[in-house]
């Protein structure tokens with residue numbers, strides 16, 4: 172084998188959520204009925220008009236390269252939907268359409284982070300944030316948050332973590348993995364602190380459509396003009412994957428100041444070039460077409476959330492906070508430590524996740540992967556009957572083991 176692999180690979184880990192899905196798939200392949208609570212994707216198809224738009228694009232011969240960071244129609248549609256759903260209006264030259272939101276974050280990492288930089292990431296965090304920072308040779312600075320405070324970063328904790336080396340702060344609202352979301356007052360507190368520092372605020376709003384019980388998602392970018400200099404420092408990451416059930420279509424974007432968008436165009440022009448031309452046409456239809464299915468999905472997820480949270484809380488040893496949004500329940504499972512796993516007591520969240528998969532055929536993701544050991548993440552992007560079935564299966568496995 173020629174030489175060795177690049178040193179930068181020493182510092183990154185494979186995606187644990189994808190690893191758990193692979194294990195669950197392997198178990199399913201043996202004929203087992205696996206309760207797939209590990210996946211972060213909707214269990215239904217995109218709206219009909221989106222599928223039709225993709226077919227029409229194929230028939231029209233939309234099969235060539237497009238502009239690197241997206242067709243003008245999609246950039247315009249993103250600006251309009253940002254106005255409609257987030258209450259502020261970017262211009263098309265601020266938009267970079269990417270191969271999913273993860274790619275938008277990766278492009279930003281390439282464009283912004285370098286060795287010596289610190290990037291503040293509140294924990295629990297989405298797994299890719301620290302890995303992308305490390306891959307660029309920069310340092311993720313993980314700031315703990317408190318479940319009792321809704322897993323939200325406080326202005327005080329942010330202030331304490333900021334240093335002259337801080338290049339960016341990454342906020343996710345509503346959050347993967349906790350489902351916690353920041354109300355306006357909390358966003359304002361963070362903007363106040365950020366306005367005094369020379370660092371980017373990257374806000375991942377991929378789950379912003381999915382908030383429940385009347386919770387109002389408020390975009391930091393909408394409030395930014397009220398805080399000196401913040402409009403020039405805010406970056407929004409978004410996409411159609413979660414809200415329009417289009418995970419496999421791979422369309423995301425970031426909204427940045429123009430100068431950054433220009434750099435991202437260069438980065439992307441030397442890597443993926445444009446996201447799929449057909450998927451871009453479908454995304455235009457998603458953003459500009461009827462939005463009633465999004466509202467219906469929100470109501471459906473709210474019911475699923477209630478079923479999952481109540482189900483988890485009905486298991487002795489499990490405590491689960493009711494999340495404001497996204498489609499994840501993040502449960503404190505430390506009360507299950509000590510349960511017998513093939514002759515040995517379970518001692519951590521990873522062992523617990525494997526025990527659940529092996530003994531209850533329930534796929535979850537261990538909290539340690541998100542910087543929160545002791546917790547498990549359960550996705551409720553699945554129907555209520557499956558949620559009930561999974562909970563019963565956990566209870567039956569516990570009854571046998573205890």
Ligand SMILES: Cc1ncc(COP(=O)(O)O)c(C=O)c1O
Pocket residue numbers: 211270271272273274297343346347375377410411412418421422423
């Ligand atoms: C918080 C968060 N951001 C970004 C993404 C990536 O989305 P996409 O599938 O569009 O790349 C995900 C997907 O799981 C996510 O949970």
